[in-house]
Amino acid sequence: MGLPEERSRSGSGSGAREEAGARSPTRSWSPPPEVSRSAHVPSLQRYRELHRRSLEEPREFWGDIAKEFYWKTPCPGPFLQYNFDVTKGKIFIEWMKGATTNICYNVLDRIVHEKKLGDKVAFYWEGNEPEETTQITYRELLVQVCRFSNVLRKQGICKGDRVAIYMPMIPELVVAMLACARLGALHSIVFAGFSSESLCERILDSNCSLLITTDAFYRGEKLVNLKELADEALEKCQEKGFPVKCCIVVKHLGRAELVTGDSPSQSPPIKRPCPDVQGKPKEKPKHIRPQISWNEGVDLWWHELMQKAGDECEPEWCDAEDPLFILYTTQLEALFSPQGVLHTVGGYMLYVATTFKYVFDFHAEDVFWCTADIGWITGHSYVTYGPLANGATSVLFEGIPTYPDVSRLWNIVEKYKVTKFYTAPTAIRLLMKFGDEPVTKHSRASLQVLGTVGEPINPEAWLWYHRVVGAQRCPIVDTFWQTETGGHMLTPLPGAIPMKPGSATFPFFGVAPAILNESGEELEGEAEGYLVFKQPWPGIMRTVYGNHERFETTYFKKFPGYYVTGDGCRRDKDGYYWITGRIDDMLNVSGHLLSTAEVESALVEHKAVAEAAVVGHPHPVKGECLYCFVTLCDGHIFSPALTEELKKQIREKIGPIATPDYIQNAPGLPKTRSGKIMRRVLRKIAQNDHDLGDTSTVVDPSIITQLFSHRCLTIQ
Template sequence: MGLPEERGRSGSGSRGQEEAGAGGRAQSWSPPPEVSRSAHVPSLQRYRELHRRSVEEPREFWGDIAKEFYWKTPCPGPFLRYNFDVTKGKIFIEWMKGASTNICYNVLDRNVHEKKLGDKVAFYWEGNEPGETTQITYHELLVQVCQFSNVLRKQGIQKGDRVAIYMPMIPELVVAMLACARIGALHSIVFAGFSSESLCERILDSSCSLLITTDAFYRGEKLVNLKELADEALQKCQEKDFPVRCCIVVKHLGRAELGMGDSPSQSPPIKRSCPDVQISWNQGIDLWWHELMQEAGDECEPEWCDAEDPLFILYTSGSTGKPKGVVHTVGGYMLYVATTFKYVFDFHAEDVFWCTADIGWITGHSYVTYGPLANGATSVLFEGIPTYPDVNRLWSIVDKYKVTKFYTAPTAIRLLMKFGDEPVTKHSRASLQVLGTVGEPINPEAWLWYHQVVGAQRCPIVDTFWQTETGGHMLTPLPGATPMKPGSATFPFFGVAPAILNESGEELEGEAEGYLVFKQPWPGIMRTVYGNHERFETTYFKKFPGYYVTGDGCRRDQDGYYWITGRIDDMLNVSVREKIGPIATPDYIQNAPGLPKTRSGKIMRRVLRKIAQNDHDLGDTSTVADPSVISHLFSHRCLTIQ
């Protein structure tokens, strides 16, 4: 595996080892001793021991972790069965098949009844507006989830049914997804920033029979009439001969103007009054959340599911084509997100954790909801954006709740860097112990600012590489064990066996660059693309039989550190530069101020191909963060060619 010897500078706030000239080692920082002393993994040597066992004895390693959870029935047969080689038959992965459990029971009932955490805060909710706050304990969350589970069952939702959720970052979103998990239904959460067309496409692809949404919400100063978008999506579904039978609506903002004569009963106190919000009401389809909850009982027996039963569907952002419905399963996903959360963030019972991601993305699934709750953690749930009402917002929340572990995206870090150090340094941030990044590789300049300014040179940074498809972290430092290099995702997590391949599929040893692949399954790996297993096999296993292909390029340095270099089909292999002939020579080179990217930072290559072909039929572009970039590229394409 090429892991380095344990070395590096010690001491809190040390500047780290400087770069040793051209071709030398990159700057690095060792974990502060005070972090290592209390860490679950206190040294690089201990990490190596655990990692070696996890890849050499995966059944025993994950079997020991599985004992920490509740299983209605134990695994009756092999703990792990799989095939990664398309030449040997169908691709499949089975962890603990035949064992039965329920992830909602494990993240709520187990914590309330077995661990006596009923009075512990599960979430501090911060609304879009400062001052809009609430908190919910584990017991309160369990009661609400049981109530909404009964609501879903009363609406005819059964095990295996698909439920679409189209909501902002409010507590009801967590309640809805856990209620689906409790009764064995699959939730398909659609980011509330997506268009009605995107929502319709996802409802149709997985045949969702019920939709859960809200009346409206604010994102910064922007008012989003989510119910209107949901209505448009349901109308599109109707036109395509797939009528969704029920839409449950959370009254989040203001009073509704209802059609058809009937008015809803008085709702509970709303979080922000917005009388101008008007929504249409479709009798026979639309139902108010609060009215249904008032009628529901607060106890609900969980549906016991096989470990390999599907838990949820989450669609990729569509950066390379039609979004893929990634399917994760109950048992393996539960083990993996719980374990990655515990070790990557070095979670302890007194921590307050804050992941700024939206639950509409996999980061929110794994590290806002399931991972923290599985560990009995207290988390911050944030509806707003980093710059509203001003750039102090994140750091004021950190101080308000004494956040100890903070996890955000490089995009947010670079945005806040533009405003300088003062908005950060005027807040204490004394509670912070570990910082994390997710979503894309972080550039060294942003890493250094995050470490030196936000973390005051005392907080380890866990720069995590993973995918929607992997369920949880794959390459990551551990706070008390791993010497950090700015921009490197460092080493594999437990159970992860990476390799770097060349174009011929040969494994490269030592210092190398090529395709990043994984040689064996980990519990959190996706099991299929919903309704299209052939696409699953073609996308992830066909190019290099015997390996899971990430689609990302990677470099391993002389110390064994892994550096993600970008999507492999965005890269030009440096070794063949001198062989480029007329076929590979570009007709035109166009400079641009930016590229079409999704809100999670992925370049939409299919859009770039269309622009290059001067094809204005781009398909769904609702996931593009800045649509003006596309207009600029089209207009300046013509000028360049002329």
């Protein structure tokens, strides 16, 4: 699937740049015929037929899909009931209320016993070090989940309880979350890169009665003493009057000493892991195992508990509208305390299973790899629940893209013959800086579909991803969705929908988008404004845990009758949707509304720019002007001449109104552990305001100091 009229040209060529930078690209990339021939949805016409039915007959459409799953009791009443209008009463969404099921049963027992796929690999685990590997089949995973479910039951965990999980990307993390689901307990997973204070806040907010964590782990060359952080969090909880009675600890870095035979006492990974674990540990000076503290009466070893647990555990049958998990989003971190998004059993199961199947065009022989951490919604939906519900084989990756070298991802793709690959634009832009060679030295012949998630992908990165990683033959599914939506909302289907670089294209089944103006009026045809959704889909969140009023205010109050995403969006003449960024990332310059994402895209199209972020800055005349942070590619030097080139490029791509007043050299950008740029912090830096608020989620705090020292003092 080559570039139109330029099949042999590099994506960095001028023609590609012109196409990438166009505000409304006229060209699109059609799905390759070989993908369409075998696709679940093989044509644009078929997509439109299915989408129309999903909106006009939602009960029948999702009811047919529900038949593929196991229900202990069927839905006794209305399949769907809801209210999106705050002026008409309480906001609520109910799918299949009264039907009973268990999501763990559906992603494991059903796959092993009904689908007869017990011996199929569920996960290839790839550790931080390339030689650290193992695999686990569906049958082995089911046994481990049943054992740990029995462990939790013995600790008093039952339906409705909340369990906090604070772990790196190891198989025990999947086991723990599925064991909670099997018992009807809610898991609240906290990303292992978060601070002890963040963990404490989340434990307190959801009233977790038990914590599951790990001794320590390496992230690249960095040692993270997770048990120490967990201890600090539990101490803070104690000080605030909420003692957590039990902490179960996986011996991860110390698992080598547990390998004494085939006894079930050893900590998973279930099969023998890497050579370092199979024999004598090969300690490297930089990979030291830390001494961990032990709190008698609170701390318990995972492997000791598992040794005593039985292999069978009857699942707890749950109502389709019973809560499944709580996941905290930082979307409103500048305004509120952490927001616990609550998802429920039945609707979430239907939606993530269906989006996984159709968006990635999943087939039985696929090897799927989503690089996201399970600590985020992408990992919940497309590392754990979505793939397992389809009986897929996935890669579970503990490491980072640049360790031990920048070809790590492509080495893994070649090693496991990955067919469907899903990652973030941040990772793509990071790896672009190192050129094509780290990618092309590894075979990517197995790849069939590429995907992006987390933020809008700028066209330049899209073109590089398509040309270099996908060898101009793999469709790219640029997915838009949120923690709150549970699964994909706007996305191409790889065999059906022509792609435009940077566009999330069209809505998924059951999704009815609209674009509103400030007055709440729906805009038709080509338009730009607020992105909203007009009716519920099964995966929508049901509430903010413990604060339904906040749920209603945040998502439904501004425009009654609609779910408000908080994102800006435009629709082009072909009906394609383009996410322009968070509404609070829209800038009003001299009365003109500008999208920061659009300006950032224009900046990174320049060959010298690896990454860019744009924020608003007060201006005495314009009201607001553009302050740009740019990170340069290796080999390029920041200079007044480059500044003028970048301004010229923005004027040409967007118009004179978008010419920035400030362009600052940025050695790096402050990002959260999930790769999101913290524009809140950048706004403070631009205004020389050192009152930054909570920066505990910043990966590298030293970048903030550097950015303050490089501030632009005068208009350029």
